Amino acid sequence: MSRIYNFSAGPAVLPEEVLKEAAEEMLDYRGCGMSVMEMSHRSKVYETIIKEAEADLRELMNIPDNYRVLFLQGGASQQFAAIPMNLMKNKVADYIVTGQWAKKAFQEAQIYGKANKIASSEDETFSYIPDCSDLPVSQDADYVYICENNTIYGTKFKTLPNTKGKTLVADVSSCFLSEPVDVTKYGLLYGGVQKNIGPAGVVIVIIREDLITEVTLPGTPTMLKYKTHADAESLYNTPPAYGIYICGKVFKWLKKMGGLEIMKQRNEEKAKILYDFLDESKLFRGTVRKEDRSLMNVPFVTGDDQLDAKFVKEAKAAGLENLKGHRSVGGMRASIYNAMPKEGVEALVAFMKKFEEENK
Numbered sequence: 001m002s003r004i005y006n007f008s009a010g011p012a013v014l015p016e017e018v019l020k021e022a023a024e025e026m027l028d029y030r031g032c033g034m035s036v037m038e039m040s041h042r043s044k045v046y047e048t049i050i051k052e053a054e055a056d057l058r059e060l061m062n063i064p065d066n067y068r069v070l071f072l073q074g075g076a077s078q079q080f081a082a083i084p085m086n087l088m089k090n091k092v093a094d095y096i097v098t099g100q101w102a103k104k105a106f107q108e109a110q111i112y113g114k115a116n117k118i119a120s121s122e123d124e125t126f127s128y129i130p131d132c133s134d135l136p137v138s139q140d141a142d143y144v145y146i147c148e149n150n151t152i153y154g155t156k157f158k159t160l161p162n163t164k165g166k167t168l169v170a171d172v173s174s175c176f177l178s179e180p181v182d183v184t185k186y187g188l189l190y191g192g193v194q195k196n197i198g199p200a201g202v203v204i205v206i207i208r209e210d211l212i213t214e215v216t217l218p219g220t221p222t223m224l225k226y227k228t229h230a231d232a233e234s235l236y237n238t239p240p241a242y243g244i245y246i247c248g249k250v251f252k253w254l255k256k257m258g259g260l261e262i263m264k265q266r267n268e269e270k271a272k273i274l275y276d277f278l279d280e281s282k283l284f285r286g287t288v289r290k291e292d293r294s295l296m297n298v299p300f301v302t303g304d305d306q307l308d309a310k311f312v313k314e315a316k317a318a319g320l321e322n323l324k325g326h327r328s329v330g331g332m333r334a335s336i337y338n339a340m341p342k343e344g345v346e347a348l349v350a351f352m353k354k355f356e357e358e359n360k
Protein backbone atom coordinates (compact mmCIF):
# COMPACT_ATOMS: atom_id res chain seq x y z
CA MET A 1 0.00 0.00 0.00
CA SER A 2 1.22 3.47 -0.72
CA ARG A 3 -0.62 6.67 -0.07
CA ILE A 4 -0.12 9.85 -2.08
CA TYR A 5 -0.27 13.42 -0.81
CA ASN A 6 -3.82 14.40 -1.73
CA PHE A 7 -4.34 18.15 -2.25
CA SER A 8 -7.97 17.79 -3.35
CA ALA A 9 -10.40 20.54 -2.35
CA GLY A 10 -13.02 17.93 -1.49
CA PRO A 11 -13.71 15.17 -0.89
CA ALA A 12 -10.33 15.50 0.69
CA VAL A 13 -7.59 13.95 2.77
CA LEU A 14 -8.58 12.40 6.12
CA PRO A 15 -6.30 11.51 9.03
CA GLU A 16 -4.62 8.18 8.35
CA GLU A 17 -5.17 7.10 11.96
CA VAL A 18 -8.91 7.53 11.53
CA LEU A 19 -8.99 5.51 8.32
CA LYS A 20 -6.99 2.71 9.92
CA GLU A 21 -9.26 2.59 12.94
CA ALA A 22 -12.34 2.51 10.70
CA ALA A 23 -10.75 -0.31 8.70
CA GLU A 24 -10.14 -2.30 11.87
CA GLU A 25 -13.76 -1.83 12.91
CA MET A 26 -15.20 -2.48 9.47
CA LEU A 27 -16.38 -6.06 9.93
CA ASP A 28 -17.02 -6.07 13.64
CA TYR A 29 -17.65 -2.81 15.45
CA ARG A 30 -16.39 -3.35 18.99
CA GLY A 31 -17.82 -6.80 19.47
CA CYS A 32 -21.20 -6.10 17.81
CA GLY A 33 -20.47 -8.61 15.08
CA MET A 34 -21.44 -6.12 12.40
CA SER A 35 -20.23 -2.98 10.71
CA VAL A 36 -21.53 0.47 11.68
CA MET A 37 -22.81 0.51 8.09
CA GLU A 38 -25.10 -2.41 8.85
CA MET A 39 -26.44 -1.19 12.14
CA SER A 40 -29.85 0.28 13.00
CA HIS A 41 -29.65 4.01 13.59
CA ARG A 42 -32.12 3.41 16.44
CA SER A 43 -29.80 0.97 18.23
CA LYS A 44 -28.16 1.74 21.57
CA VAL A 45 -24.72 1.36 20.01
CA TYR A 46 -25.46 3.90 17.30
CA GLU A 47 -27.06 6.27 19.78
CA THR A 48 -23.75 6.31 21.64
CA ILE A 49 -21.86 7.03 18.41
CA ILE A 50 -23.99 10.04 17.41
CA LYS A 51 -24.26 11.42 20.95
CA GLU A 52 -20.51 11.21 21.45
CA ALA A 53 -19.89 12.85 18.08
CA GLU A 54 -22.08 15.77 19.09
CA ALA A 55 -20.54 16.05 22.55
CA ASP A 56 -17.01 16.05 21.11
CA LEU A 57 -17.90 18.67 18.51
CA ARG A 58 -19.47 20.84 21.22
CA GLU A 59 -16.32 20.54 23.30
CA LEU A 60 -13.99 21.30 20.37
CA MET A 61 -15.93 24.39 19.25
CA ASN A 62 -17.09 25.42 22.68
CA ILE A 63 -20.69 25.48 21.43
CA PRO A 64 -23.04 27.16 23.93
CA ASP A 65 -26.09 25.30 25.26
CA ASN A 66 -28.51 27.54 23.38
CA TYR A 67 -27.20 26.26 20.04
CA ARG A 68 -28.33 23.01 18.43
CA VAL A 69 -26.11 20.75 16.35
CA LEU A 70 -27.82 19.01 13.43
CA PHE A 71 -26.29 16.23 11.33
CA LEU A 72 -28.06 16.42 7.98
CA GLN A 73 -27.83 15.27 4.37
CA GLY A 74 -28.07 17.06 1.03
CA GLY A 75 -24.65 18.67 1.14
CA ALA A 76 -23.87 22.30 1.71
CA SER A 77 -25.82 23.15 -1.45
CA GLN A 78 -29.13 22.04 0.05
CA GLN A 79 -28.64 24.62 2.79
CA PHE A 80 -28.68 27.35 0.12
CA ALA A 81 -32.45 26.72 0.02
CA ALA A 82 -33.04 25.53 3.60
CA ILE A 83 -31.62 28.75 5.06
CA PRO A 84 -34.06 31.14 3.35
CA MET A 85 -36.96 28.70 3.80
CA ASN A 86 -36.39 28.64 7.55
CA LEU A 87 -35.03 32.08 8.31
CA MET A 88 -36.63 34.50 5.83
CA LYS A 89 -39.49 35.67 8.02
CA ASN A 90 -39.55 39.12 6.37
CA LYS A 91 -38.53 37.60 3.05
CA VAL A 92 -35.43 39.80 2.97
CA ALA A 93 -31.79 38.79 3.32
CA ASP A 94 -28.43 40.38 2.55
CA TYR A 95 -25.66 38.45 0.82
CA ILE A 96 -21.94 39.17 0.61
CA VAL A 97 -20.76 37.53 -2.58
CA THR A 98 -17.10 36.53 -2.39
CA GLY A 99 -17.05 33.48 -4.68
CA GLN A 100 -19.03 30.86 -6.56
CA TRP A 101 -20.49 29.24 -3.45
CA ALA A 102 -21.76 32.52 -2.02
CA LYS A 103 -23.09 33.41 -5.44
CA LYS A 104 -25.00 30.14 -5.70
CA ALA A 105 -26.47 30.68 -2.24
CA PHE A 106 -27.43 34.23 -3.24
CA GLN A 107 -29.11 33.04 -6.44
CA GLU A 108 -31.00 30.30 -4.59
CA ALA A 109 -32.29 32.77 -2.01
CA GLN A 110 -33.81 34.88 -4.79
CA ILE A 111 -36.30 32.06 -5.37
CA TYR A 112 -37.70 32.59 -1.87
CA GLY A 113 -37.57 36.30 -1.23
CA LYS A 114 -35.71 39.52 -1.75
CA ALA A 115 -32.01 38.71 -1.61
CA ASN A 116 -29.76 41.76 -1.76
CA LYS A 117 -26.13 41.65 -2.78
CA ILE A 118 -24.65 44.17 -0.35
CA ALA A 119 -21.00 43.54 -1.23
CA SER A 120 -19.05 41.56 -3.79
CA SER A 121 -15.51 40.95 -4.97
CA GLU A 122 -16.54 39.68 -8.39
CA ASP A 123 -15.00 42.78 -10.04
CA GLU A 124 -11.56 41.28 -9.42
CA THR A 125 -12.46 37.62 -9.89
CA PHE A 126 -13.06 37.13 -6.17
CA SER A 127 -9.39 37.61 -5.32
CA TYR A 128 -10.09 39.60 -2.16
CA ILE A 129 -12.57 40.07 0.70
CA PRO A 130 -14.41 43.41 0.51
CA ASP A 131 -14.40 45.83 3.43
CA CYS A 132 -17.43 44.76 5.46
CA SER A 133 -17.15 47.23 8.34
CA ASP A 134 -19.97 49.53 7.23
CA LEU A 135 -22.21 47.87 4.65
CA PRO A 136 -25.72 49.00 3.67
CA VAL A 137 -27.38 46.25 5.71
CA SER A 138 -31.14 46.23 5.04
CA GLN A 139 -33.37 47.47 7.86
CA ASP A 140 -35.63 44.43 7.57
CA ALA A 141 -33.01 41.82 6.67
CA ASP A 142 -33.63 38.46 8.33
CA TYR A 143 -29.93 37.67 8.13
CA VAL A 144 -26.61 38.56 6.54
CA TYR A 145 -24.96 35.71 4.67
CA ILE A 146 -21.29 34.98 4.04
CA CYS A 147 -19.15 32.13 2.77
CA GLU A 148 -16.36 32.42 5.31
CA ASN A 149 -13.63 30.57 3.42
CA ASN A 150 -13.80 30.62 -0.35
CA THR A 151 -12.67 27.16 -1.39
CA ILE A 152 -12.28 27.95 -5.08
CA TYR A 153 -10.54 31.33 -4.82
CA GLY A 154 -8.57 30.84 -1.61
CA THR A 155 -9.76 33.85 0.38
CA LYS A 156 -11.01 33.95 3.96
CA PHE A 157 -12.80 36.50 6.12
CA LYS A 158 -10.23 37.42 8.80
CA THR A 159 -12.81 39.56 10.55
CA LEU A 160 -16.51 38.86 10.39
CA PRO A 161 -18.70 41.51 8.76
CA ASN A 162 -20.44 44.15 10.81
CA THR A 163 -24.03 42.96 10.40
CA LYS A 164 -25.41 45.92 12.36
CA GLY A 165 -27.23 43.64 14.73
CA LYS A 166 -28.62 41.28 12.11
CA THR A 167 -28.18 37.52 12.37
CA LEU A 168 -24.99 36.25 10.75
CA VAL A 169 -25.24 33.08 8.66
CA ALA A 170 -22.01 31.48 7.45
CA ASP A 171 -21.01 28.66 5.15
CA VAL A 172 -17.85 27.33 6.82
CA SER A 173 -17.51 24.16 4.70
CA SER A 174 -13.82 24.61 3.90
CA CYS A 175 -12.63 26.12 7.18
CA PHE A 176 -14.70 24.00 9.59
CA LEU A 177 -12.56 23.12 12.66
CA SER A 178 -9.42 24.65 11.14
CA GLU A 179 -9.19 27.20 13.97
CA PRO A 180 -11.21 28.29 17.02
CA VAL A 181 -14.37 30.30 16.33
CA ASP A 182 -16.69 32.26 18.57
CA VAL A 183 -19.98 30.49 17.86
CA THR A 184 -21.96 33.24 19.61
CA LYS A 185 -21.14 35.62 16.74
CA TYR A 186 -23.28 33.53 14.40
CA GLY A 187 -26.97 32.73 14.26
CA LEU A 188 -26.23 29.75 12.05
CA LEU A 189 -23.06 28.22 10.70
CA TYR A 190 -22.91 25.14 8.55
CA GLY A 191 -20.71 23.10 6.32
CA GLY A 192 -20.45 20.02 4.20
CA VAL A 193 -18.01 17.77 6.03
CA GLN A 194 -16.19 16.47 2.94
CA LYS A 195 -13.72 19.34 2.98
CA ASN A 196 -12.17 19.24 6.42
CA ILE A 197 -14.00 16.70 8.57
CA GLY A 198 -15.23 13.48 7.00
CA PRO A 199 -16.79 11.63 4.09
CA ALA A 200 -19.21 13.33 1.70
CA GLY A 201 -22.86 12.91 2.61
CA VAL A 202 -22.99 14.76 5.92
CA VAL A 203 -23.64 18.45 6.46
CA ILE A 204 -23.45 19.90 9.96
CA VAL A 205 -25.68 22.83 10.92
CA ILE A 206 -25.04 24.70 14.16
CA ILE A 207 -28.00 26.95 14.86
CA ARG A 208 -29.09 29.21 17.69
CA GLU A 209 -32.22 27.81 19.30
CA ASP A 210 -34.43 30.86 18.84
CA LEU A 211 -33.98 30.60 15.06
CA ILE A 212 -35.59 27.15 15.04
CA THR A 213 -39.29 27.88 14.70
CA GLU A 214 -42.54 26.30 13.62
CA VAL A 215 -42.99 29.04 11.05
CA THR A 216 -41.19 28.53 7.75
CA LEU A 217 -41.95 29.71 4.22
CA PRO A 218 -45.09 28.05 2.79
CA GLY A 219 -44.17 24.89 0.93
CA THR A 220 -41.06 24.11 2.96
CA PRO A 221 -40.66 20.32 2.90
CA THR A 222 -40.69 18.59 6.29
CA MET A 223 -37.17 17.36 5.63
CA LEU A 224 -35.89 20.91 5.13
CA LYS A 225 -37.29 22.29 8.37
CA TYR A 226 -34.67 22.70 11.05
CA LYS A 227 -37.35 22.04 13.64
CA THR A 228 -37.96 18.55 12.26
CA HIS A 229 -34.35 17.57 12.82
CA ALA A 230 -33.82 19.49 16.04
CA ASP A 231 -36.90 17.86 17.66
CA ALA A 232 -35.72 14.40 16.58
CA GLU A 233 -32.07 15.03 17.51
CA SER A 234 -30.94 14.34 13.93
CA LEU A 235 -32.78 11.01 13.89
CA TYR A 236 -36.05 12.02 12.21
CA ASN A 237 -35.24 9.64 9.39
CA THR A 238 -32.15 7.54 8.69
CA PRO A 239 -29.21 9.90 9.04
CA PRO A 240 -25.96 9.48 7.08
CA ALA A 241 -25.01 7.05 9.82
CA TYR A 242 -21.62 5.81 8.67
CA GLY A 243 -20.48 9.30 7.71
CA ILE A 244 -21.39 10.65 11.15
CA TYR A 245 -19.39 7.80 12.71
CA ILE A 246 -16.29 8.85 10.74
CA CYS A 247 -16.84 12.52 11.66
CA GLY A 248 -16.96 11.39 15.29
CA LYS A 249 -13.57 9.73 14.88
CA VAL A 250 -12.14 12.90 13.36
CA PHE A 251 -13.46 14.91 16.33
CA LYS A 252 -11.65 12.52 18.68
CA TRP A 253 -8.49 12.83 16.56
CA LEU A 254 -8.72 16.64 16.79
CA LYS A 255 -9.12 16.45 20.57
CA LYS A 256 -6.11 14.15 20.78
CA MET A 257 -4.10 16.58 18.64
CA GLY A 258 -4.78 19.25 21.24
CA GLY A 259 -7.88 21.01 19.93
CA LEU A 260 -8.52 23.90 17.58
CA GLU A 261 -5.94 26.34 18.96
CA ILE A 262 -3.23 23.80 18.15
CA MET A 263 -4.78 23.06 14.76
CA LYS A 264 -4.69 26.77 13.99
CA GLN A 265 -0.98 26.93 14.80
CA ARG A 266 -0.29 23.86 12.69
CA ASN A 267 -2.35 25.23 9.81
CA GLU A 268 -0.59 28.60 9.97
CA GLU A 269 2.77 26.90 9.97
CA LYS A 270 1.86 24.74 6.97
CA ALA A 271 0.36 27.61 4.97
CA LYS A 272 3.38 29.82 5.69
CA ILE A 273 5.73 27.27 4.09
CA LEU A 274 3.76 27.47 0.86
CA TYR A 275 2.99 31.21 0.87
CA ASP A 276 6.59 32.14 1.69
CA PHE A 277 7.74 30.13 -1.28
CA LEU A 278 5.11 31.69 -3.57
CA ASP A 279 6.26 35.15 -2.50
CA GLU A 280 9.89 34.49 -3.39
CA SER A 281 9.36 32.31 -6.48
CA LYS A 282 10.13 33.75 -9.91
CA LEU A 283 7.88 31.22 -11.63
CA PHE A 284 4.87 30.75 -9.36
CA ARG A 285 2.66 33.35 -7.75
CA GLY A 286 -0.35 33.33 -5.46
CA THR A 287 -3.53 34.80 -6.92
CA VAL A 288 -5.20 36.52 -3.97
CA ARG A 289 -4.64 39.62 -1.85
CA LYS A 290 -2.16 38.72 0.87
CA GLU A 291 -4.20 39.83 3.85
CA ASP A 292 -7.15 37.71 2.73
CA ARG A 293 -5.26 34.47 2.15
CA SER A 294 -6.93 31.25 3.25
CA LEU A 295 -5.05 28.79 5.45
CA MET A 296 -6.88 25.92 3.76
CA ASN A 297 -6.98 26.52 0.01
CA VAL A 298 -3.98 28.01 -1.77
CA PRO A 299 -4.42 28.86 -5.46
CA PHE A 300 -1.37 29.70 -7.56
CA VAL A 301 -0.34 30.06 -11.20
CA THR A 302 2.71 30.31 -13.41
CA GLY A 303 0.91 32.65 -15.81
CA ASP A 304 1.26 30.13 -18.64
CA ASP A 305 -1.57 27.61 -19.08
CA GLN A 306 0.63 25.02 -20.74
CA LEU A 307 3.23 25.22 -18.00
CA ASP A 308 0.45 24.91 -15.40
CA ALA A 309 -0.77 21.73 -17.08
CA LYS A 310 2.78 20.36 -17.20
CA PHE A 311 3.20 21.11 -13.51
CA VAL A 312 -0.01 19.32 -12.54
CA LYS A 313 0.96 16.28 -14.61
CA GLU A 314 4.51 16.02 -13.28
CA ALA A 315 3.39 16.65 -9.70
CA LYS A 316 0.95 13.74 -10.00
CA ALA A 317 3.75 11.49 -11.22
CA ALA A 318 5.70 12.55 -8.11
CA GLY A 319 2.85 11.52 -5.77
CA LEU A 320 1.37 15.01 -5.30
CA GLU A 321 -2.19 14.70 -6.56
CA ASN A 322 -5.24 16.84 -7.28
CA LEU A 323 -3.37 20.12 -7.68
CA LYS A 324 -5.38 21.32 -10.66
CA GLY A 325 -7.27 24.54 -9.95
CA HIS A 326 -11.08 24.62 -10.05
CA ARG A 327 -12.45 24.34 -13.57
CA SER A 328 -13.76 27.92 -13.37
CA VAL A 329 -10.35 29.50 -12.63
CA GLY A 330 -7.62 27.20 -13.96
CA GLY A 331 -4.06 27.23 -12.63
CA MET A 332 -3.31 25.24 -9.52
CA ARG A 333 -4.78 24.94 -6.05
CA ALA A 334 -3.33 23.13 -3.07
CA SER A 335 -5.88 22.36 -0.38
CA ILE A 336 -4.02 21.81 2.86
CA TYR A 337 -6.73 20.87 5.33
CA ASN A 338 -6.22 19.70 8.93
CA ALA A 339 -5.31 16.17 7.87
CA MET A 340 -2.58 17.23 5.42
CA PRO A 341 0.70 16.67 7.26
CA LYS A 342 3.40 19.32 7.22
CA GLU A 343 5.57 16.84 5.31
CA GLY A 344 3.04 16.97 2.46
CA VAL A 345 3.40 20.74 2.14
CA GLU A 346 7.19 20.47 2.37
CA ALA A 347 7.17 17.84 -0.37
CA LEU A 348 5.02 20.12 -2.54
CA VAL A 349 7.34 23.10 -2.07
CA ALA A 350 10.43 20.96 -2.76
CA PHE A 351 8.78 19.78 -5.96
CA MET A 352 7.86 23.35 -6.96
CA LYS A 353 11.49 24.45 -6.45
CA LYS A 354 12.71 21.60 -8.62
CA PHE A 355 10.13 22.40 -11.29
CA GLU A 356 11.14 26.05 -11.24
CA GLU A 357 14.81 25.10 -11.74
CA GLU A 358 13.94 22.87 -14.68
CA ASN A 359 11.63 25.37 -16.37
CA LYS A 360 13.51 28.63 -16.19
Ligand SMILES: *Cc1c(COP(=O)(O)O)cnc(C)c1O
Pocket residue numbers: 010074075076077078101147149150151171172173174192195
Ligand atom coordinates in the same frame (compact mmCIF):
# COMPACT_ATOMS: atom_id res chain seq x y z
C1 LIG B 1 -17.78 22.38 -1.53
C2 LIG B 1 -18.49 23.56 -1.03
C3 LIG B 1 -19.90 23.68 -1.14
C4 LIG B 1 -20.75 22.65 -1.82
O1 LIG B 1 -20.81 21.51 -1.08
P1 LIG B 1 -21.76 20.29 -1.47
O2 LIG B 1 -21.74 19.45 -0.24
O3 LIG B 1 -21.15 19.64 -2.67
O4 LIG B 1 -23.11 20.82 -1.77
C5 LIG B 1 -20.48 24.80 -0.61
N1 LIG B 1 -19.77 25.76 -0.01
C6 LIG B 1 -18.42 25.68 0.11
C7 LIG B 1 -17.67 26.77 0.80
C8 LIG B 1 -17.75 24.58 -0.40
O5 LIG B 1 -16.41 24.51 -0.28
